[in-house]
Amino acid sequence: MFSGCPGSKTADFRTKEVQDDAPAGKVQSQLRQWPVQLHLVSPVAPYYEGADVLLTADCVAYALGSYHTDYLKGKSLAIACPKLDSGQEIYYEKIKSWIEDAKINTLTIMIMQVPCCSGLLKVAQKAANDASRKVPVKYTVVGIQGEILQEEWL
Amino acid sequence: MEQYLNRGIKEIIGEFPETGRILDEFNIGCTACSVGTCLLKDIVEVHNLPYEEEHALMLRIGRVIYPGVEVEVPRIERKTQPASGAIKYSPPMKTLVDEHNVIKRLLALIPRLLEGLAVTREDDRQLVLGAVDFIRSYADRFHHAKEEDILFREFGEDLEIVKSMHEEHRIGRGHVKAVIEAVESGDTAAVKEHLTAYGELLTGHIRKEDEILYPWMDRNLSTAQVGELFRKFAETDERFRETASRQTEFIRSLEKQFTCEEVTNHV
Ligand SMILES: [Fe+2]
Ligand SMILES: [Fe+2]
Numbered sequence: 001m002f003s004g005c006p007g008s009k010t011a012d013f014r015t016k017e018v019q020d021d022a023p024a025g026k027v028q029s030q031l032r033q034w035p036v037q038l039h040l041v042s043p044v045a046p047y048y049e050g051a052d053v054l055l056t057a058d059c060v061a062y063a064l065g066s067y068h069t070d071y072l073k074g075k076s077l078a079i080a081c082p083k084l085d086s087g088q089e090i091y092y093e094k095i096k097s098w099i100e101d102a103k104i105n106t107l108t109i110m111i112m113q114v115p116c117c118s119g120l121l122k123v124a125q126k127a128a129n130d131a132s133r134k135v136p137v138k139y140t141v142v143g144i145q146g147e148i149l150q151e152e153w154l
Numbered sequence: 155m156e157q158y159l160n161r162g163i164k165e166i167i168g169e170f171p172e173t174g175r176i177l178d179e180f181n182i183g184c185t186a187c188s189v190g191t192c193l194l195k196d197i198v199e200v201h202n203l204p205y206e207e208e209h210a211l212m213l214r215i216g217r218v219i220y221p222g223v224e225v226e227v228p229r230i231e232r233k234t235q236p237a238s239g240a241i242k243y244s245p246p247m248k249t250l251v252d253e254h255n256v257i258k259r260l261l262a263l264i265p266r267l268l269e270g271l272a273v274t275r276e277d278d279r280q281l282v283l284g285a286v287d288f289i290r291s292y293a294d295r296f297h298h299a300k301e302e303d304i305l306f307r308e309f310g311e312d313l314e315i316v317k318s319m320h321e322e323h324r325i326g327r328g329h330v331k332a333v334i335e336a337v338e339s340g341d342t343a344a345v346k347e348h349l350t351a352y353g354e355l356l357t358g359h360i361r362k363e364d365e366i367l368y369p370w371m372d373r374n375l376s377t378a379q380v381g382e383l384f385r386k387f388a389e390t391d392e393r394f395r396e397t398a399s400r401q402t403e404f405i406r407s408l409e410k411q412f413t414c415e416e417v418t419n420h421v
Contacts, residue, residue: 052378074378105381136245136384138377153244153380 007083007114013145030072038080039090043097050103051076055095055124056110057117063146064110071110071140082111082119095127099135109139113149125154155216155225162314163197164190172218180211188325188355189318196315198230200370205229244375246383247368249391250305253297254360259405260288264353266412273342282337282345284404289330289352292401296394298323304386305371308379315367322359326352 033047038055041048054075061067061079080091098104109124111117121139128137141150158166163184167174174185182201184190192200194215198208209227216225243251264285273279302323306316329352336344375383391398 052381105385106377108377134384134388136377136380138244138380152242153248 005116007112007116011144016145027068030068030074031077033076036077036079038078038094039085039087041078041094043094044102047076048098048102048104050105052106052108053078053098053104054108054110055080055120057081057112057120059112059117060110060142063112063144064142065146071108075108076104080120082123083116088119088123091123092127095124096131099128099131099133103133104135106135107137109137111139111141113141113143128154155212155219155228158215158219159195159228159230160193162191163187163194166194166219170218173215176211176214176218180207183358186358187318188358189321191318191321192314195230196313200315200366202370202373241365241369243368244372244380244383246305246380246387247372249387250297250300250368251364253292253300254364256402256405257293257297257356258360259409260285260293261353261357263405263408263412264349267408268346268349271342271346273337273345274340279337282333282349284408285349286330286333286337288401288404289326291397293356294323294327294330296390296397296401300387300390304383304390308375308383309371315370319359319363319367322355326355326359329355 033045035041052075054072054077056071056077056079058079058081061072064071078094080088082088085091095107098107107124107128109121111120124137128135137154139150139152139154140148143149163177164187167177167185167190177184177197180201180203182197184192184197198212203211208230212227212230213225216227219225267281267285271278271282273282302320306319309316311317311320329348332348333345333352336342336348
């Protein structure tokens with residue numbers, strides 16, 4: 001029996017059948033900004049003003065095949081890892097500043113199903129609760145094979 | 155079958171009454187609807203039945219419309235998967251559901267309010283006018299304005315489902331107007347009749363919105379639209395802040411009045 005951190009538990013799905021009937025041609029990137037890492041971005045950068053912001057845990061974009069077209073499209077992005085990143089107090093301040101100063105329209109948090117990933121949701125939830133302005137906050141939980149396990153407004 | 159998908163449900167039920175009973179069995183209460191202009195295809199989509207149930211429903215309706223013919227059941231197009239479990243609303247929809255809960259508290263008091271009522275008595279007159287003031291300022295100007303001026307516009311005014319909600323608001327306003335006229339002319343029976351009818355209408359209306367319309371709208375709203383609605387509703391809340399708190403206070407005092415009376419009556 002595996003007794004370590006479920007977030008680092010090895011899983012091998014190389015034998016999984018993958019449909020290869022995606023439309024021909026290169027999939028367009030939906031990224032509209034740079035940088036993207038939460039430590040590197042300014043919460044009041046113009047691309048966050050009044051935007052629908054997507055805060056994504058690092059691993060999500062690798063697990064979810066349609067990340068660009070179904071989730072990133074039309075949104076402004078920041079990425080972070082709640083397990084490995086240091087200085088996460090700054091994350092709390094930046095999320096709060098999105099809501100209060102950049103006056104974002106909505107906040108969507110995308111995390112992986114592994115337990116440690118919920119840390120990102122907790123930080124965002126606390127920042128949103130403490131902020132003087134209110135915005136709708138949604139979260140999406142993604143399985144390690146790219147399935148959407150949960151999608152809900154808080 | 156396709157041609158019936160684009161027809162109003164009341165018309166279909168009128169022509170084939172059995173279809174109304176079938177819809178009832180699937181908990182789709184169109185037979186009791188006061189408007190009934192929704193299209194069959196919209197009703198099926200909006201109720202978000204699991205695919206097998208939808209198929210069974212359409213098969214039975216098809217057999218009633220075309221007896222003896224094996225009908226091909228069209229699948230109703232929808233943008234989202236059927237949901238399971240309890241209804242979860244987006245934040246703007248949640249505020250509307252919370253307002254329904256306040257309105258429902260008044261609706262629950264209507265039968266007791268009407269017991270032994272005589273609008274020739276000044277106290278009773280004031281009681282009815284207080285309830286009417288709540289309905290007009292909170293339920294109509296505040297809540298229905300959010301629906302009509304903001305929410306419904308997101309979906310287009312010519313959608314049959316939206317039209318039928320508008321129509322029910324209009325019928326409700328008619329009852330309220332009749333209540334006021336009856337108070338003025340001292341006609342207690344008419345007050346009772348129209349306030350009871352209003353209560354019944356709004357109870358059904360709220361149930362439709364909570365259980366069917368809002369979840370369907372939520373499934374079709376983009377994240378950006380949810381944010382927009384939330385912001386616009388918050389602006390309306392700000393404008394009606396005083397009205398909303400005064401009217402919630404009115405409901406509280408009315409509840410207290412009636413429960414106290416009951417307690418004293420039972421002592
Ligand atoms: Fe309504
Ligand atoms: Fe309503």
